[in-house]
Amino acid sequence: MELLCFLSWRVAPLLLLMPCSSKSINVRILNVEPVHVIPGTNLLLRAHIEASAQERLTVITWERETETGPTPNRVTLATCPGSSDSPCAGTKPNVQANMGDQGTTLEISEYEPSDGGDYIVTATLQDGNKTSARCIVREYEAVHHVSVSINVSHSVLVCAEAWGTEPNFSWLYNRMALTQTVGKVSQDGTTLRITQSPICGIFTCRVGNKLGSATATYTAVQCESQEDNSGTVAAVVCVLLLLTCGGLLGLLLWWHRRGGSSSRERLREHVDDNS
Template identity: 60%
Template sequence: MDLQLFQCWRVALLLLLMPCGHQCVSVHILNKEPLHVIPGSSLVLKARIEQGPLEKVSMVTWEREDETGIAPTRATLASCPGESSECSGTRPNVRVNVEQQETTLQINGYSRADGGVYAVTVTDHTGAKTTAHCIVREYEAVNHVSVSINMSHSSLVCGEAWGTDPHFSWLHERVAISRTVGKVSEDGSLLLVTMTPICGHFTCMVSNKLGYSSATYTAGPCETEGRGTTAAVVCFVLLLLFGGALAFLLWRRHRLNNRGDSLHERLEETI
């Protein structure tokens, strides 16, 4: 029993003395990938550092390279000693903050040239390194909205070229879609038309943080009850006017005839 206990202690001591390698310190970027940034705003990347109780971070390095290309070149944005709370980058608009379990990269005045693959590398006291990556892209406005119809399925499809995080909404005759007109799909890009026949103007609006754009599909004119009622009222009024005019003419003719008869009778009496 004492021999087994001695062997357990021996194994534990060997594990403590063994170099940790890449598994002792790990780093994870907390931002959702890919991250889209509006030009002119600030790019902020946060990464969490996990380390063992006997491990120390000696260096934190942030780098960037192009997302596409045959042989993209990686450029160093900042290299900070592990014990430094804040350090400057290689450019005036770059700042890096290093805490015990977190590091933050901030680039002010983001431009299209700042897009690419960002890498944060953590080096421990033994020289072992671990790296995490995040893709950063420019936030694009919505572009080239179009509406097409699928007659076989009685549906309208709204398309958009390359805008970031597009949100779709539909209008029929400038009014939000009702159940009598149709049903919008979960992502908003498809409108299943239930009204028969398909008529009027269908407008798809696509928007995001930078604005909106729209496109309209025009079907045949709708024959609504309101228009039918209006036409009936107009016809009835016209009939009344025509009837009134005809009655007036008949009355006037009758009156003129009566006056003629009266004059004729007076002339006979005088003679």
């Protein structure tokens, strides 16, 4: 009896130190959030589910929750069995879900702005434990209200846009591509540091995305006088060219007439000598 007690006291700590077979499950949505969807197109979300060999999935659930509001409203979009043997069931005609060996997908056709929100995929185990992953889905917005402002003290133009999705910024100078002699654009394209002096010309900021583009311009006041001067100089040059051409033409005519008169005088002298 004492030997059994001695062995139990020795074996018990060893059992506690032995590694247990842990039960774990990992769920993650593969889409990079936030996911922006153009209305009328299809939304496709992919989720990866990784479970240990000891665990058995019983059901996969796709849900959507309102992103804003005091009391988020959650609705079920589709449910799938724990295996790919049975099909998934969507709650609406435009909702389709699928279950694969390593994950699940959710597709919503003809996306509408009301379909935006916080999408949740939940994996439920046989013992009742649940693991979820979330992804924000929003409407893809067109570019709105482009504006250009200037920081005169730093010779910097700043382009801003209201709320368009994935805006791309680019600059034009006098409606042509911008060159390094005019200025340098920041990495995100929103700022133009003007390097030419004085600041002159029409600066245009163009902002676009998948749904179109919009522009805004800034016109430097100094350009008006410089344009007038350049026009005056061009007019003066044209007048000088016309005067020069006219003078050369007159000289040629005079030379031609003088040559004709000399010929007639020589002919008359020759006739007089013969008589």
